[in-house]
Amino acid sequence: MTTTRRTLLAGSAAIATTGLLSTPSAQAHTPRKGPKPTIVLVHGAFADASGWNGVATRLIHDGYPVIAPANPLRSVSADSAYLRGILATLQGPVVLVAHSYGGMVITNAATGNTGVTALVYVAAFMPDQDETLLGLQTRYPGSRLNEAALDFRPYGDGLVDGYIKREVFRDVFARDVPRATTELMWAGQRPADARTLGEPSAVPAWRSIPSHVLVARDDQVLPAAAQRFMAQRAGAHVQEVGASHVAMISQPAVTAEFIKRAAR
Template sequence: MKSTARIKALATAGIVSGAVVASLAVTNASAVTTQANDHAVASQAAHRAKPTVVLVHGAFADSSSWNSEIGYLRRHGYPVLAIDTPLRGLAFDSAYVEAQLKTVKGPVVLVGHSYAGEVVSQVAAKTSKVKALVYVAALIPKAGETAGSLIGQFPGSQLVSENFRTVPLPGGDTDVYLKADKFGTVYGNGLSTSDIQVASVTQEPVALSAFTDKATVNPPARTPKWAVISTEDHAVPTAAQKFEAKRVGAHISYTRSGHDVPSISPGAVDRAIVAAADSVR
């Protein structure tokens, strides 16, 4: 722009012609437009470069448990997919999530809450597009371990049979619910009373076999991991979460929350997901 002004001054002095002035003005305008277009393309490329965040809920929940995280991530330009897993056991749920990931282009940050920690570990070991893992109040198994053994290795869990309502199903499996009057204590401590009352009625059942299915693979050692550990958890003891996160080398953060961390303490989850996503870009 400065060069255009200089040529205009020279033209006024009779040193250059008006045609040169017009030509240079067009050239400079074109350069400005090109720079603007380059900036827009760069911005779009930066947006596309963000990995897709795939959220996998745990037992007794559905994908709406991630509503707060979904809103935060979308506001900050992250592609997001929240999967409604069937909760039919480790093998079935892992295959279901793996099938969903085949529809996602580019790298993935895979996030699992509670029981879904087992699911995302299995999937990440088999799917190369998973570039980072985030565990939220989650079970992190090694091959041969079960949800029941992981939960029971430290004292304090109230995920026990006397707090379950069970429904035998055709075919031999059994659905497990938390008793409505125990839901707030076991799962939702930290939620409001009204939210607990609604969640206790709308909870999704999990197959009893999910507690006894054995992990068939270890979480991939080279995939970076983050773990959000809840310090007031009555479902998966805090000590169990910490032990499992440390042995896989996860970056650990703590939040004062009951087991339903995605709903009770979404900010802690958001920070872990962003840190994981930053490791991919």
């Protein structure tokens, strides 16, 4: 049996027994000396900071300082500036963690910030310079979050917010989460300004800060192929999990462990 085939078989066995796929680089971490970093959890569109509760509970239990600020969801540049201001108030090392659109935000907010020691993307966008959310979402087939799945509601002069329609919310966004929970998630969803779809990203922080990507294999919003593409070009540490787009809600233990490895 060739070395390559043995490696593939070993990887398949790991998926069968744990539901995860880890690259060797994802496991190779040197323990960090000194105080534990502050973990900053950034939510995406159609969600709020409560989506991180299962993950935050585990991180806090293990002694990590955690904050989960509100992401304004107004524009890539404005949201990144808002997060940049929050980061300026923190002392010591910081690990930035993002879900979905939040990845656009941390990619821009952390650029040039020497206090950020790692970027963690959980089923998240990881743009290069001049790329857009819509461009990345549709780069590979498989996303079901299209115009037909959204309700658009004006909130100002020429400004429009997008919401996921109730009839598709669970199936598209969170199909592995109990229906009672997704009903509440739909009712309280935070909309994103439609301008975020086409706004180009700036110089990405992942060019200078180590990055880690948790790929959600069953994602119906951001196809897994797109997540793998972005992770590979950034040279990120990668793991995969059998989860919907909201992997941090349906798989909080897996997500928390992945974040802790990035924080070491």
